[in-house]
Amino acid sequence: MSEESLSLGAGATSVRVVSARVGLPTRLANLWRRRELLRNLISSDVQIKYKGSALGLLWSMLAPAFTLGIYYLVFSVFLKNGYPNYVIFLFSGLIVWNLFQNAVNVSTSIIVDRAGLVKKVSFPREILPLASVGAAVVFWLIQMVVLVLFLVIFHHAPDWGMLLLLPVTFAALYLFTAAVAIVMSALTVYLRDIKHLMEVLLQLWFWLSPVVYSYSNSIAPALHRHGLAAIYFINPMSLIVLTFQRTFYNATTVTSTLSGQPLHMLPTWSVGTFVALNVGLLIVAAVVFLLALVVFGRLEGNFESEL
Amino acid sequence: MDHVIEVSDVSKTFKIHHERHQSVKDRVLHPRSGRTELFQALDHISFTVDAGETVGILGHNGSGKSTLLKCVCGVLQPTSGVIRQRGSLAALLELGAGFQVELSGRDNVYLYGTMLGFSRKYIDRIFDDIVAFSEIEHFIDTQVKFYSSGMYVRLAFAVAVNVDPDVLVVDEVLAVGDERFQAKCIDRIKGFQEDGKAILLVTHSAEQVRTLASRAIVLESGKMIAHGDVGDSLKIFRDHLLGTAPATGSTATSAGEVHVDSVTSPSGTFDVRAGAGFHFDVHVSATRAVSGLFVLELHTRDGVLVSRSDPQANPVDLRAGVTSIGVDLPHLPLLDGIFDVNVGIYDPRGSNILAWAEKVATLQVTYGGRESGLVDLAPSVHQN
Numbered sequence: 068m069s070e071e072s073l074s075l076g077a078g079a080t081s082v083r084v085v086s087a088r089v090g091l092p093t094r095l096a097n098l099w100r101r102r103e104l105l106r107n108l109i110s111s112d113v114q115i116k117y118k119g120s121a122l123g124l125l126w127s128m129l130a131p132a133f134t135l136g137i138y139y140l141v142f143s144v145f146l147k148n149g150y151p152n153y154v155i156f157l158f159s160g161l162i163v164w165n166l167f168q169n170a171v172n173v174s175t176s177i178i179v180d181r182a183g184l185v186k187k188v189s190f191p192r193e194i195l196p197l198a199s200v201g202a203a204v205v206f207w208l209i210q211m212v213v214l215v216l217f218l219v220i221f222h223h224a225p226d227w228g229m230l231l232l233l234p235v236t237f238a239a240l241y242l243f244t245a246a247v248a249i250v251m252s253a254l255t256v257y258l259r260d261i262k263h264l265m266e267v268l269l270q271l272w273f274w275l276s277p278v279v280y281s282y283s284n285s286i287a288p289a290l291h292r293h294g295l296a297a298i299y300f301i302n303p304m305s306l307i308v309l310t311f312q313r314t315f316y317n318a319t320t321v322t323s324t325l326s327g328q329p330l331h332m333l334p335t336w337s338v339g340t341f342v343a344l345n346v347g348l349l350i351v352a353a354v355v356f357l358l359a360l361v362v363f364g365r366l367e368g369n370f371e372s373e374l
Numbered sequence: 375m376d377h378v379i380e381v382s383d384v385s386k387t388f389k390i391h392h393e394r395h396q397s398v399k400d401r402v403l404h405p406r407s408g409r410t411e412l413f414q415a416l417d418h419i420s421f422t423v424d425a426g427e428t429v430g431i432l433g434h435n436g437s438g439k440s441t442l443l444k445c446v447c448g449v450l451q452p453t454s455g456v457i458r459q460r461g462s463l464a465a466l467l468e469l470g471a472g473f474q475v476e477l478s479g480r481d482n483v484y485l486y487g488t489m490l491g492f493s494r495k496y497i498d499r500i501f502d503d504i505v506a507f508s509e510i511e512h513f514i515d516t517q518v519k520f521y522s523s524g525m526y527v528r529l530a531f532a533v534a535v536n537v538d539p540d541v542l543v544v545d546e547v548l549a550v551g552d553e554r555f556q557a558k559c560i561d562r563i564k565g566f567q568e569d570g571k572a573i574l575l576v577t578h579s580a581e582q583v584r585t586l587a588s589r590a591i592v593l594e595s596g597k598m599i600a601h602g603d604v605g606d607s608l609k610i611f612r613d614h615l616l617g618t619a620p621a622t623g624s625t626a627t628s629a630g631e632v633h634v635d636s637v638t639s640p641s642g643t644f645d646v647r648a649g650a651g652f653h654f655d656v657h658v659s660a661t662r663a664v665s666g667l668f669v670l671e672l673h674t675r676d677g678v679l680v681s682r683s684d685p686q687a688n689p690v691d692l693r694a695g696v697t698s699i700g701v702d703l704p705h706l707p708l709l710d711g712i713f714d715v716n717v718g719i720y721d722p723r724g725s726n727i728l729a730w731a732e733k734v735a736t737l738q739v740t741y742g743g744r745e746s747g748l749v750d751l752a753p754s755v756h757q758n
């Protein structure tokens with residue numbers, strides 16, 4: 068938090084300055100300096116969650132597997148949406164959403180939960196929500212492995228060109244998720260019931276994002292007809308989910324398994340458009356992340372009186 | 375910057391909420407209510423600590439000692455002022471270290487070590503020392519939630535002292551654990567001192583400050599009311615602990631004709647340096663001339679009798695009216711402390727008390743040396 072390290076050249080010991088307010092460059096420098104702590108916090112989070120065993124890891128996959136199964140059953144079997152390879156479509160969007168939701172859910176109460184630590188040890192406090200995001204990323208990587216297994220099993224090839232764009236999309240997803248996590252963790256210190264509000268908000272947010280239904284079935288085409296297409300992408304999750312779907316589902320127009328009619332699943336943008344939009348999103352996400360750090364800095368000054 | 379710790383003009387103000395509105399619902403329903411009050415826990419504190427120094431911090435409960443240490447560690451941000459600290463720092467703030475109870479002792483050592491800013495590789499190197507110091511080898515892979523509070527503190531302390539920090543900050547943790555472990559910790563702190571490390575020590579025990587500290591600071595309601603020599607600071611601390619010393623003769627009781635009026639000293643104070651001589655006068659009034667025996671008693675604040683003079687050795691002849699009896703203590707063999715003085719007059723046979731006065735004066739003895747206890751034995755030790 069309120070520390071600042073000035074390197075005094077080779078061999079000199081560092082000087083820590085504790086004062087009322089810490090500027091953004093110093094915050095970033097501190098985060099970088101304490102990256103080993105971040106790594107340790109993530110690994111201890113993962114360890115606690117999976118109890119350090121392979122079985123625990125398997126166990127933790129139960130919840131996402133269950134959601135995937137339910138949505139598949141409801142939308143493909145009962146409601147007969149006719150999307151071919153619906154599991155792949157669903158999984159490639161759900162994986163994005165799972166990362167966001169896991170990270171935000173855990174982070175929201177992380178500072179309150181770790182009050183004992185916050186009151187006893189000095190470290191940049193934003194490391195706590197960042198570690199929760201990190202643990203969610205580890206979990207996400209495991210799900211990615213499962214997704215790849217699905218692709219292999221179903222003989223479903225991804226779009227290899229789009230795959231190169233994925234690091235950019237992931238960086239945007241990470242920064243945006245971290246920004247929300249950081250701000251929510253600090254707000255919860257002041258407003259404890261924000262956690263419940265967030266749960267409701269996340270539900271709404273999920274159904275507004277084109278995860279279980281396709282882009283063509285969303286409100287986006289309607290908005291587009293009125294020249295308001297941009298509004299749909301105010302929700303950064305929309306573009307991220309679409310990019311993942313475009314990469315792994317790898318089809319924009321498919322044939323319905325029911326009617327045999329063509330189904331428009333995803334926007335028919337060129338790879339170039341995807342690249343431009345994702346790079347733009349990454350820049351926005353980076354700015355939002357920095358803003359989140361500034362907001363956190365303003366809020367952390369009174370943590371000790373609220374915890 | 376030459377100092378290891380430099381605290382410049384640091385103030386800390388807490389916001390105290392009288393009605394806490396920690397939910398969205400309450401904030402919406404009562405947008406303007408919820409009184410908050412500002413509480414100044416630290417008031418413009420400045421001091422420096424150099425390498426090799428141990429500074430004791432004394433003060434009542436709530437005087438701001440822990441707040442000051444937390445600011446130095448960076449756990450709290452000062453409201454104004456700046457603290458500069460050079461090199462690495464390990465802190466033991468109150469109980470425990472914020473361990474993750476779900477993790478094993480081993481994992482917590484690594485996590486806590488990196489939290490203090492040390493690298494994993496470095497902790498690998500000193501891990502065995504930490505475990506050996508903590509004496510919980512058998513439980514190092516057990517989850518911390520199964521530890522006793524003593525084990526918990528031992529492990530936290532073992533990490534803090536074995537990472538070999540440039541600055542060690544200790545807040546009243548030396549009071550926990552069994553005596554043997556305490557002695558081991560104090561030993562380690564002394565080793566630190568020899569290595570030229572800086573130590574900031576909060577303890578309730580004047581004893582520990584005296585034996586460990588080279589300087590002391592006294593806090594009172596967030597203000598620094600003393601800073602300097604350990605003996606002087608301890609004396610100021612005690613003055614404030616006691617409030618004003620009891621007025622002379624206030625609790626005097628008398629038996630009839632003889633009465634102890636007051637006790638005065640030529641200098642007006644009852645402050646004595648250990649080993650120095652001290653003189654005071656006891657003013658006794660009597661309705662008629664009477665012979666008697668003078669008795670002097672010294673008690674500690676806990677009521678332990680330190681010494682009672684032999685009545686037969688000090689016969690006095692009181693005039694009608696006021697008689698002054700001079701008492702000379704050639705050299706006080708007492709160590710640091712506060713002692714209540716009782717005086718009395720017995721009848722010549724020593725069987726009846728003519729007059730008795732409790733706590734007519736309070737002797738404040740200051741001692742600069744490192745001996746501790748009640749009396750100075752001044753042993754001379756020879757190796758044969």
Ligand SMILES: Nc1ncnc2c1ncn2[C@@H]1O[C@H](COP(=O)(O)OP(=O)(O)O)[C@@H](O)[C@H]1O
Nearest residue numbers: 371372388415434435436437438439440441442
């Ligand atoms: N987080 C906090 N919020 C509000 N008041 C606090 C907080 N921490 C300490 N205080 C107040 O500040 C004063 C000093 O506390 P502290 O530094 O713990 O005293 P000490 O360690 O000398 O006993 C106390 O009156 C305490 O109530």
Ligand SMILES: [Mg+2]
Nearest residue numbers: 439440441545
């Ligand atoms: Mg305290």
